[in-house]
Amino acid sequence: MKRAWLWVILPLVLLIALIGIFLTINPLGPLGVSAPPIENLTVERTVLDDRGISLLVRAGGSEPMQIAQIQIDGAYWEFSQNPTGTLSRLATAWINLPYPWVQDETHHIKLITNTGLSFEHEIAVAVPTPQFSLTRVLAYALLGLYVGIVPVGLGMLFYPSLKALGGQGIKFLLALTIGMLAFLLVDTIEEGLELASKAASAFSGNALVWLVTAASFLAIFTLGRRGGKAPEGTALATYLAFSIGLHNLGEGLAIGAAFAIGEAALGSLLVIGFTLHNITEGIGIAAPLVELRPKFPTFLGLTALAGLPAVLGTWMGAFAFSPLWAAMFLGIGAGAIVQVMVEVGSYLARTARKTGGTWLSRVSFAGFSLGLAVMYATALFVNF
Structure with a gap:
């Protein structure tokens, strides 16, 4: 065992020594090649x-x-x-x-x-930067609650009407959820790459967003399948709420940063737009619960899981905004969304088999398309 560790350590030591020699003697000197310092x-x-x-x-x-x-x-x-x-x-x-x-x-x-x-x-617009105080903390928390908790809770109120759906209706609803998640995935990655471009180029922000997305997906997927089977019902709704919550964290960042730099008009429009946008997310979270009879605290917990990250986002955007960390958070959110898309798709396939059909049908295509269309239409209130 000790000999095996020796052959792990020896190549690393030799590598470090070779790099040190290269930097010391500069073998490129005789070639007339010089590397001027780069400032950024x-x-x-x-x-x-x-x-x-x-x-x-x-x-x-x-x-x-x-x-x-x-x-x-x-x-x-x-x-x-x-x-x-x-x-x-x-x-x-x-x-x-x-x-x-x-x-x-x-x-x-x-x-x-x-x-x-x-x-x-x-x-662009010189205004006093918000200073940390209890009054401002509470004010930004109210903004986050209005953007996150309120619309998701309103969307969850559609649950009784969703219970009346039959087998084809459930397929339509699950496909609708996948369509909405697909839009959120593209939107989250786009926001992450935009923020990454504002960070120091040495961090390779764009690559970092993609790497964090992949790592987040694998980690959450492994956690979800740790029991040897795909999550269903309340577990699937929980993963849905978690992934949407990470997306809402990014929305809170945008709102908090907009108010912090003095763009109050933009911040107000973002609040209204995200509120309309997030109602559909509550419907998607309720979709995996239509065959169950969850208790009221379950709805409260799912609403909090999806909506409260918006509060944290507004605080971070207003008082401690960092483009690199914001991009990483959005990368984590994108990975979580991919994981939920896979799980909801798996649930849709199992539901279709129970009804003697296939997951790919006119009903599921119509639901997926409507999910994209609804999210795109509500996003018109957000993009400026």
């Missing part, structure tokens, strides 16, 4: 208060870099940096600018390094 700077967060403007920046270049000068609206301005000194690869620092910004105006910032390279950042 990303502004991850902007804070505006009565002290001025604060920027959280992250260095993403191949070598340490130093911010030498800063221009605001074409004029050079004094600044302080915390921590001071050069920024090593992937290091972050707060840049504090005692600048008298003007509310509702646009401000252009240019950060210039000691090598003369510049990076631009725009504050």
Whole structure:
């Protein structure tokens, strides 16, 4: 056993030694090849208060870099940096600018390094950044409840009418759910990739979203099948609520960030749009329960699981927004949605066999198409 471990450790040690030798002697020198340092700077967060403007920046270049000068609206301005000194690869620092910004105006910032390279950042609408307080926490929580809990609960109220459906009606409803999930999957991945593009390029955000999606799907799928069979009934509804909850986390992030940067009109429209959009999600969660008689606490738990993440999202968007972490959360949500699509599809196939039919029929195609159409139509209230 010890000999086996030796042959695991020895190649790794040799690899590290070879990399060290390569970096030390630079074998490319005789070829006349040189690798100039690459500088990259990303502004991850902007804070505006009565002290001025604060920027959280992250260095993403191949070598340490130093911010030498800063221009605001074409004029050079004094600044302080915390921590001071050069920024090593992937290091972050707060840049504090005692600048008298003007509310509702646009401000252009240019950060210039000691090598003369510049990076631009725009504050489209200057408004005070929300400060952490109990009043604001409660206010954003109410926004999240309005977007998450209320519409999902309203959608769950369709449950008694769904009970009246026959075998073909259940097939239609399950296919409708898969159609809605397909739209949510595309929407979630699109949002994740958009946020990933705003993170430091060194993190390879786009690849990270896809990798997290795949890992999330495999992890949740393994958990769901740990008993050796596919989840049904309440278990399937729980996985549905969980995946939709992760999607609603992303919606909360969008709303919280919109209000935090001063786009109150956009934030209000997002609240209305997501509220209409999420009613259909409650119907989808209720679909696997039509053959059961769940108790009222079950409905409450499923509604909370699907809706409460929107509250967490509004808090994160308003007070601690990070494009990289937001993209990762959305990747997890996308993986969960794929897992639920597989399980609902499996449940649809089993239901079709019980009624002597097949999962692929005109009824299921009509349901899937209607699910896509409904989600697309309600998304018109969200996209701007």
